Each structure stands twice: as structure tokens, then as C-alpha cells.
Amino acid sequence: MGVTMQNLVAVEPVKNPQNRLRINWDMGRRCNYICSYCFLHNRQPDDFPDTKDLHAVVDNMVDLDNNIALTMTGGEPTFHPGYMDIVEHLIKHKSAFSIINTQTNLGMPYKFFQEFARRFEGERKLRLSMSYHIEFAKVEDAIKN
Ligand code: SF4
Numbered sequence: 001m002g003v004t005m006q007n008l009v010a011v012e013p014v015k016n017p018q019n020r021l022r023i024n025w026d027m028g029r030r031c032n033y034i035c036s037y038c039f040l041h042n043r044q045p046d047d048f049p050d051t052k053d054l055h056a057v058v059d060n061m062v063d064l065d066n067n068i069a070l071t072m073t074g075g076e077p078t079f080h081p082g083y084m085d086i087v088e089h090l091i092k093h094k095s096a097f098s099i100i101n102t103q104t105n106l107g108m109p110y111k112f113f114q115e116f117a118r119r120f121e122g123e124r125k126l127r128l129s130m131s132y133h134i135e136f137a138k139v140e141d142a143i144k145n
Pocket of ligand 1: 031032033034035037038039040074075076105133
């Protein structure tokens with residue numbers, strides 16, 4: 001039998017042992033930091049994909065599965081001007097998600113995280129995973145956030 005693309009490449013959902021569909025969602029390669037070791041050097045929040053288009057991405061995700069472990073990444077997801085609305089849209093569809101995680105540098109102002117906590121209080125599927133980038137983050141701000 002000859003080697004063809006059909007027997008070399010398979011596109012199908014990848015599930016982890018808990019039978020969750022794991023999705024790492026690159027929301028646009030933009031960030032509020034410009035770490036010297038990073039391949040991203042775009043600090044323009046206007047360059048992010050449109051919020052409405054990202055709502056449509058969420059709608060497509062929930063058509064895929066009803067046990068999704070989602071991680072939003074980037075760049076920096078919280079830097080997207082529509083981040084809170086996108087989380088709100090994810091919450092509307094939360095029955096399709098086991099986890100809704102944001103991989104963040106916690107670099108937005110303290111007020112931003114206060115608003116996040118106020119708006120999504122009690123939403124147990126929401127997670128923030130922090131990465132600390134010493135060139136830009138201030139320890140005291142990171143701890144406060
Ligand atoms: S915080 Fe992360 S994504 Fe942003 S510039 Fe630094 S390494 Fe890159």
C-alpha cells in the first residue's frame with residue numbers, strides 16, 4: 001500500500017483520560033508586554049479579532065462537544081478589548097465546558113480583576129492561570145491582582 005495523506009494524517013477530536021475535549025484557544029497574538037524572549041511583539045489591542053467573530057468561535061466550539069476543557073491563551077487574552085464579553089458568552093454556554101481557563105500574565109490593572117471578580121462571582125468553572133514575566137510584571141501588582 002502506498003503512503004498517502006489519508007493514512008498519514010487524521011483530523012479528529014483529541015480527548016484526555018477524563019473524556020474531555022481539550023482546546024487551547026489562541027485569541028490573537030497580541031500582548032501588553034514585550035518580553036525579550038517572546039516571539040510576539042504586537043502591543044496593539046485594536047489588532048485583535050473582532051469580539052463578534054470570537055463569539056462565533058465559541059458557538060462553533062460548543063457544537064463540537066459538551067465536555068470541553070478550554071484554555072484561552074494568546075498573547076494575553078485579558079488584553080483583548082472584548083475579553084469580559086467573551087467570558088460572558090462562554091458562561092452562557094457553560095454546560096458545554098468542564099473548565100474555562102484563562103492563561104494570563106495578570107498584567108491588567110487591579111480594577112480590571114476587581115471587575116472580573118464582581119461580574120463572574122460564583123462561576124466555579126472559571127479559572128485564571130498565571131505566568132509571571134519578570135521584565136514587566138511588578139511583584140506587588142501580581143500578588144495584589
Ligand atoms: S507575557 Fe507571554 S505572550 Fe506576552 S510578551 Fe511575555 S512571553 Fe510573550
